[in-house]
Amino acid sequence: MSTPTSNTNPLLRAWYNKEARSIIVQIIAAALIISFFAYVINNAVVNLTAIGKDIDFGFLWQNASYDINQHLIEYSSTSNHFTAMIVGLINTLLVAGAGIMLATILGFILGVMRLSNNWLTQKIAYVYIEYIRNVPVLLHILLLHGLIVSSLPRPKGSFNFGDVFFLNNRGFQLPSPDFQSLFWIVGAFVIAGIAFAWWFGHHAQKVQDETGKAYPVAMINIAAIVLLPLVVYFVLGSPIEWDVPALKGFNFKGGMVIRPEFIALWLALSFYTAAFIGEIVRAGIVAINHGQTEAAQALGISNSRTLKLVVIPQALRVIIPPLTSQYLNLAKNSSLALAIGYMDIVATIGGISLNQTGREMECMLIVMAIYLAISLLISSVMNWYNNRMQLVER
Amino acid sequence: MKLINKVLTGVALTAMTATAAQASTLEDVRAADELKCIVTTGLAGFAAPDANGRWEGFDADFCRAVAAAVLGDGDKVQFVPTTGKTRFTMLNSGEGDILFRNTTETLSRDADLKLSFLPVNFYDGQGFMVPAALGVTSASQLDGASVCIQTGTTTELNLADYFRANGMSYEPVPIETNEEGFTNYVAGRCDVYTTDASGLASTRAKFDDPTQHVVLPEIISKEPLGGAVRHGDDQWFDIGKWVVNALINAEEMGITQANAMNLAANVGNNPGINRLVGSEGNMGEMLGLDAKWAARAIAQGGNYGEIYERNVGPNTPLEIARGLNALWNQGGVLYAAPIR
Numbered sequence: 001m002s003t004p005t006s007n008t009n010p011l012l013r014a015w016y017n018k019e020a021r022s023i024i025v026q027i028i029a030a031a032l033i034i035s036f037f038a039y040v041i042n043n044a045v046v047n048l049t050a051i052g053k054d055i056d057f058g059f060l061w062q063n064a065s066y067d068i069n070q071h072l073i074e075y076s077s078t079s080n081h082f083t084a085m086i087v088g089l090i091n092t093l094l095v096a097g098a099g100i101m102l103a104t105i106l107g108f109i110l111g112v113m114r115l116s117n118n119w120l121t122q123k124i125a126y127v128y129i130e131y132i133r134n135v136p137v138l139l140h141i142l143l144l145h146g147l148i149v150s151s152l153p154r155p156k157g158s159f160n161f162g163d164v165f166f167l168n169n170r171g172f173q174l175p176s177p178d179f180q181s182l183f184w185i186v187g188a189f190v191i192a193g194i195a196f197a198w199w200f201g202h203h204a205q206k207v208q209d210e211t212g213k214a215y216p217v218a219m220i221n222i223a224a225i226v227l228l229p230l231v232v233y234f235v236l237g238s239p240i241e242w243d244v245p246a247l248k249g250f251n252f253k254g255g256m257v258i259r260p261e262f263i264a265l266w267l268a269l270s271f272y273t274a275a276f277i278g279e280i281v282r283a284g285i286v287a288i289n290h291g292q293t294e295a296a297q298a299l300g301i302s303n304s305r306t307l308k309l310v311v312i313p314q315a316l317r318v319i320i321p322p323l324t325s326q327y328l329n330l331a332k333n334s335s336l337a338l339a340i341g342y343m344d345i346v347a348t349i350g351g352i353s354l355n356q357t358g359r360e361m362e363c364m365l366i367v368m369a370i371y372l373a374i375s376l377l378i379s380s381v382m383n384w385y386n387n388r389m390q391l392v393e394r
Numbered sequence: 395m396k397l398i399n400k401v402l403t404g405v406a407l408t409a410m411t412a413t414a415a416q417a418s419t420l421e422d423v424r425a426a427d428e429l430k431c432i433v434t435t436g437l438a439g440f441a442a443p444d445a446n447g448r449w450e451g452f453d454a455d456f457c458r459a460v461a462a463a464v465l466g467d468g469d470k471v472q473f474v475p476t477t478g479k480t481r482f483t484m485l486n487s488g489e490g491d492i493l494f495r496n497t498t499e500t501l502s503r504d505a506d507l508k509l510s511f512l513p514v515n516f517y518d519g520q521g522f523m524v525p526a527a528l529g530v531t532s533a534s535q536l537d538g539a540s541v542c543i544q545t546g547t548t549t550e551l552n553l554a555d556y557f558r559a560n561g562m563s564y565e566p567v568p569i570e571t572n573e574e575g576f577t578n579y580v581a582g583r584c585d586v587y588t589t590d591a592s593g594l595a596s597t598r599a600k601f602d603d604p605t606q607h608v609v610l611p612e613i614i615s616k617e618p619l620g621g622a623v624r625h626g627d628d629q630w631f632d633i634g635k636w637v638v639n640a641l642i643n644a645e646e647m648g649i650t651q652a653n654a655m656n657l658a659a660n661v662g663n664n665p666g667i668n669r670l671v672g673s674e675g676n677m678g679e680m681l682g683l684d685a686k687w688a689a690r691a692i693a694q695g696g697n698y699g700e701i702y703e704r705n706v707g708p709n710t711p712l713e714i715a716r717g718l719n720a721l722w723n724q725g726g727v728l729y730a731a732p733i734r
């Protein structure tokens with residue numbers, strides 16, 4: 001088939017050429033999209049100027065003037081909005097990080113339970129997953145927060161665990177460590193222990209590969225990382241003093257507190273995401289051909305080693321990519337903190353700072369950029385891990 | 395081509411919104427035949443929907459008065475409920491035409507948030523409420539307490555200042571709405587609830603037994619509450635400003651909900667009253683309205699005193715005495731500029 005000769009117009013001829021047409025369409029689409037955004041941004045700037053507002057990030061260095069209950073770095077109402085933002089960011093990272101950890105553990109347990117031969121175990125996991133993942137996570141957060149705040153006793157009637165730990169509707173109060181001057185020695189031993197464990201792991205692997213001789217790697221490494229520093233700790237005369245919380249007036253003074261807002265958000269996000277991870281793990285394990293297990297058994301490999309050396313490494317290849325998107329969901333869902341007053345990045349710079357300074361555009365841009373950065377970070381870590389787990393073809 | 399169509403429609407729509415924002419607010423309100431009034435999500439006595447879903451309260455009545463003056467019908471109001479955090483954005487983005495939402499007038503809100511404040515219609519101050527069982531009698535005993543505060547309010551800043559100035563510590567428990575604050579306070583998540591004294595009175599009235607809760611004597615801030623409009627439309631600002639002034643002047647002159655329309659129909663002996671109700675002079679015309687604007691606003695919900703007594707006064711569950719909110723010649727500070 002040749003193009004009709006009657007079309008002498010070069011534009012029309014280009015249109016009939018498949019490759020040229022695709023390029024033309026792409027150029028038009030790109031131009032339209034760019035001009036649309038240019039128009040919207042220009043419009044926003046013009047409208048902001050019309051009411052006398054410019055885009056200026058200078059407000060970040062002004063006094064924030066408000067207090068934040070949970071701050072892991074030094075913060076007071078005399079700190080600036082930038083510090084408030086960092087406090088919020090740390091709170092977001094804290095709940096997202098803790099959530100990812102708990103969700104992963106719970107998710108793997110659920111996934112394995114779903115495949116259990118035990119009828120009850122399997123049904124419990126099934127009911128849990130179907131209930132949790134079919135109710136919006138916001139409701140889980142509100143429900144948990146309501147439960148903690150309404151059903152736990154007030155500070156005066158706290159559940160007392162040996163006068164050291166206390167649980168009430170203001171949170172979980174626990175002692176905080178106060179490191180003495182000699183504590184750095186213990187820290188140094190821990191770091192040295194980790195370094196040794198890393199080297200020893202490699203060395204043991206090499207020896208085993210060459211000679212087939214297996215060292216008790218786990219035992220030796222635990223001794224290096226935990227036992228030795230512990231001995232050093234006691235030899236130095238316990239260089240940590242514990243600040244134990246005590247009821248004084250309205251609240252507990254001293255120690256640390258894990259607030260109900262954090263607990264509710266952390267548990268709700270973890271429970272919710274765990275339901276999805278459970279299904280992903282189940283899918284990953286089911287995807288491994290049963291012949292693999294049978295082959296391993298035929299070679300006389302024990303059940304636990306079959307799981308560890310044959311099934312899980314292969315299942316991980318199926319599990320990791322969807323797991324990444326669950327981690328991203330969890331990190332982004334943490335912005336629902338707003339509903340119960342957990343002071344995350346949205347509540348600080350995207351909430352109170354925004355409201356007190358009236359810098360909506362700037363604050364929202366900052367919050368968006370931060371979430372984007374967090375998500376990209378999670379993605380790149382997971383991609384790196386995924387690449388490591390990929391099938392190495394020899 | 396469907397996508398291109400969509401994009402073009404989008405562009406056209408954005409362009410329309412842009413032009414709409416530049417037209418005068420009065421024209422917009424008239425064109426829509428409806429006043430979009432920004433109120434709270436629910437604070438009994440100030441603005442809250444009643445059992446039939448009709449918004450009632452002090453702020454709601456001011457919304458209706460403005461609608462009556464501008465559109466001739468006090469029921470042509472679309473109430474836009476907002477939290478403390480969203481209210482100014484809603485106003486500045488044009489989601490509302492005017493704001494009556496227990497809002498404190500401050501310099502930064504005026505200059506930086508680009509709002510124009512109407513005359514103060516409620517003089518308030520921030521207070522503390524605690525359960526009577528705690529035995530607290532003064533705010534100076536609140537060291538170490540957990541305090542529920544609404545975020546995005548001046549309250550939050552006053553609280554930080556107050557505790558810092560007095561060398562006391564506290565745990566802020568941030569909440570979004572008055573309702574949420576109530577729930578957290580009842581559950582004991584916080585020991586203290588702080589907001590404007592009027593808001594405390596409103597919240598306290600909701601308890602089965604209000605005597606179980608005490609409002610502490612300290613008032614830690616000045617909270618002049620008033621309506622607000624966007625910067626940049628002086629005509630609309632003037633309308634809002636003079637409706638408020640008209641209602642206050644009406645109380646001073648004895649013009650009430652019952653007699654306003656009668657007074658407007660006949661030219662009386664008192665030139666001040668005549669000018670206000672529009673039987674003499676062209677006050678309404680100067681504002682871009684008709685002569686009977688103020689008469690209608692008063693006939694809608696009554697003068698300032700009537701609005702106050704009906705919604706928050708001593709005979710309501712809120713039991714707030716007139717205090718500072720009495721007229722200047724009756725021991726208060728309400729002193730409205732004359733209509734002439």
